[in-house]
Amino acid sequence: MNSIHASMNSEAVMREVTDIISSKLSDVGLMFRIFSRTKSEESLNKKLKSDSEYGINKKIQDIIGIRVVLYFNDDIDTVRHIISTEFKERENDVSIDKNKNDEFKATRFNIVYELNENLTKTLNRNDCKHLIDNTFELQIRTIFSEGWHEVEHDLRYKCKNDWLKLDNESRRLNGVYATLETSEWTMIKIFDEISYAHYLNKEWSAMLRQKFRLRFTNDTLPEEIKTIFDSDNLLGKSFFRLDRTELIIDMNKRGFFFPLSLQNLIFFANITKIKDERINILTPDIMVEAMT
Structure with missing residues (x-):
């Protein structure tokens, strides 16, 4: 054997x-x-x-x-x-x-x-x-x-005999899962709405934090980038409309290795998507070379 x-x-x-x-x-x-x-x-x-x-x-x-x-x-x-x-x-x-x-x-x-x-x-x-x-x-x-x-695995799947002829209770346990799944999508929708509110108020750091929902090493934009955004609402809108999933996948594809600060996220998105010259001037040459 x-x-x-x-x-x-x-x-x-x-x-x-x-x-x-x-x-x-x-x-x-x-x-x-x-x-x-x-x-x-x-x-x-x-x-x-x-x-x-x-x-x-x-x-x-x-x-x-x-x-x-x-x-x-x-x-x-x-x-x-x-x-x-x-x-x-x-x-x-x-x-x-x-x-x-x-x-x-x-x-x-x-x-x-x-x-x-x-x-x-x-x-x-x-x-x-x-x-x-x-x-x-x-x-x-x-x-x-x-x-x-x-919970389901240990107390229902592995104990099937405990649930025999208890269809209503089993259905109610499934209902708990339905509530959790609905809550997950609702939570994301709330973050999107918060991000939009901050966009309308030109609160750029908060807008980006709530939109991208990532572990940032530094989650505040420097004043020079805020000033550029304040002077050009269309530029702020361009960053707000970035596709979160697409940007994350692109970061992986290009081997992003820099500290993930809000500033570096802006630099990366500008290199790969937005291409604004004012942001480009602020971007370190090493990032331009590595991510282009």
């Missing part, structure tokens, strides 16, 4: 993958938490016993599991895009539920990624190559849904 013995190799790979993902998401200022685990020896061998196909026609793909938990649900696709520039998706092993218009329920957003060559060498041992795939599983959730999933 196939069996797997515990190894430190998977722990080392898990830490490196976690560091890579965390670094990439932090570089663009996304608000997130990241969790990781490797399957225990007991869990791995239990999985092997559950399916005789392991080691013959399929391998265990989730010996390493990474979970990214986001503050905002409009960042889910952005995070997937960023991680997919670092690791190759296994297209046939993507589990993303499609929501129906007339129902609320927990949705999976699980993706299996291939490890690069170096990480594969670290992971694989001669006695388990036929059992363990060179992959890790990524789950993406939001903070609101994370808490619900944990």
Whole structure:
């Protein structure tokens, strides 16, 4: 019978993958938490016993599991895009539920990624190559849904007999999830409305903070940039109308590595999108050269 013995190799790979993902998401200022685990020896061998196909026609793909938990649900696709520039998706092993218009329920957003060559060498041992795939599983959730999933998994999914003939209570628990999902979208709408109010009042730093919702190292614009915005409302409008997701993805694509201050965000957006000469004069040459 196939069996797997515990190894430190998977722990080392898990830490490196976690560091890579965390670094990439932090570089663009996304608000997130990241969790990781490797399957225990007991869990791995239990999985092997559950399916005789392991080691013959399929391998265990989730010996390493990474979970990214986001503050905002409009960042889910952005995070997937960023991680997919670092690791190759296994297209046939993507589990993303499609929501129906007339129902609320927990949705999976699980993706299996291939490890690069170096990480594969670290992971694989001669006695388990036929059992363990060179992959890790990524789950993406939001903070609101994370808490619900944990409760639902531990107290309903793992205790199915406790819920027999209690359809009304089960439906009410799903209703809690519906409320949380609605609250997530409402929260983003509130931030958008706050940003617009600050735009109308020419409160440029507040406008940008609330619009982009990122972890800024410095969240106040210098007076020289404020003065330019105050003198040209159309320029302020151009920055207000920037597509947040598009800008974050572009920052990742161009390898943005500067401290993420409001000022540097303005400089980057101006280099790549707005192209105002007054802002360009203030932009450090090193950023112009690196981001162009």
